[in-house]
Amino acid sequence: NYVFTSESVSEGHPDKVCDRISDAIVDLFLGHDPQSRVAVETLATTNHVTLAGEVRCRETITPEMLEQTARAAIKDIGYEQDGFHWKNARVDVLVHSQSADIAMGVDAAGNKDEGAGDQGIMFGYACRETAALMPAPIFYAHGILKSLAEARHSGAAPQLGPDAKSQVSLRYENGRPVGATSVVVSTQHAEGLDQEAVREIVRPHVLNVLPAGWMCPESEFYVNPTGRFVIGGPDGDAGLTGRKIIVDTYGGAAPHGGGAFSGKDPTKVDRSAAYAARYLAKNVVGAELADRCTIQVAYAIG
Template structure:
């Protein structure tokens, strides 16, 4: 029998976290190529440490995207995040671009040829999840961990009052209390944030951030019993890659569901949409969200599986966690009929061959509002009615 009363915790990290800087740069590189050549193939990794950024990987794209242009875009991204500290400065950091041509062995498996459709860029399993805990159909602990940091980031960039004293690097963690299967309050709140004023104590930092935290959480969620841990180690002045090296793809649980759902293991950032690590994870979220939006379940997990070079998914699996209004086997069949889940079908349905990825690099790839230019298209609920009709 499933537990109905328990504590569950998720974390988030800000756009200035070392790993998130690397995700941002990798996706900025991807956007630069997609903007001029939508059929770009790219697998890009970024490493950052004290005043050093290294961008590597493989690409098949136009020569018009030069090394100099990518260096310029990287500096602009670092500046936008807010790094002008001695150990990591947008203008002074050394930036190396070490991209090389895509492997012909990989290309022959992915490209369409003759009667062969475009294949998956790699093997793997991908999961999508949705639930009714928030209006965005996301798990509450992760949603509010993200929201706290987004509110603080907005205040820092706008230089609102004492929030201007905060730095770009931050982490949050929210422990949510569940009763009868529903989130009802915050048992504990953890926030560590870089600050530019060395004289600030943990208490001073809490005084700055507490109004934003309270504003991010639902009314009544914070009580006298809520535990607070704000900058629990004390001073946090040295942040970003000067304090801890960063790598693309190290925050996959932050990027997805905060541990509330399975993860296939593949990271997203720096990968073009032929790579099912990214595109099929987006498709799985899209399907799960539409299932819940259609009222077919309160919770839905969808798994997709692929083999490199093969166009169709090897399997489609649905788990409605005992909350479903429909047969799961029937749902699996209908999902594959309503949406073409080949790599090409996913890219076309969700219109993924656009420069829409740098914005996904922080505060989660899911639970966001779809953008007018096609960003976060996988958050639409435009097939909910079709699902209901097909399963009626």
């Protein structure tokens, strides 16, 4: 019997904005050349985005194309604020060609298969706590923010901004989750909205996502604990690609190899091997061979 907590962040969280931009650039390159090599990091702060990394593509991808891809990602998230605006933000592109030394180890040639882009360890995990075969705390933390984002994009909650975080603590009895002991939601909001008003906007989303009867005590339901969250996104806190690796995986319920996913083509095994290991773990649990399954793989570069 124990309590376990996981957090999630919204698409407008500064680090997630950077993940989104980096992955949009991966999509851009793979759309022009499926054999592209991409490792692009993004930094975001007040009205400023910097792209840095190494790429290779059989077609010409110009800095202007990278800039427009970044702006489109920011616009889709919904940032049109004084401190961070898809149209007005400065975008610096510091992207150059992939190292020939790395390419030599990765590329298939002659009798050599395509090699791993780096050494490292990766994990995949699955369990029976939810229908998605994900640990319950991260599953419900994600669900709350997904619900809030859908309401914001549809116009049902126009007072909310893109930046948000959630945190769900669940009580386990005999190793199974049975209810929430506390729920924390911080969400960016329009000027003039007080803490209690934000609380009541958020409440139905939490109630709808958690199973019936799982809601935490009212005294443990924390919404915007600082009392105000108008300044948000990269204007409120700088963002970086790859800084939410636990949010991206299992919320701390399983081991993590330390490598991020976003901004990387499939030769970067931090991404592709973690996806493959998750797929295999899901099949082990889905086939009822185990209640939970952890798979680890390890690579040498090349």
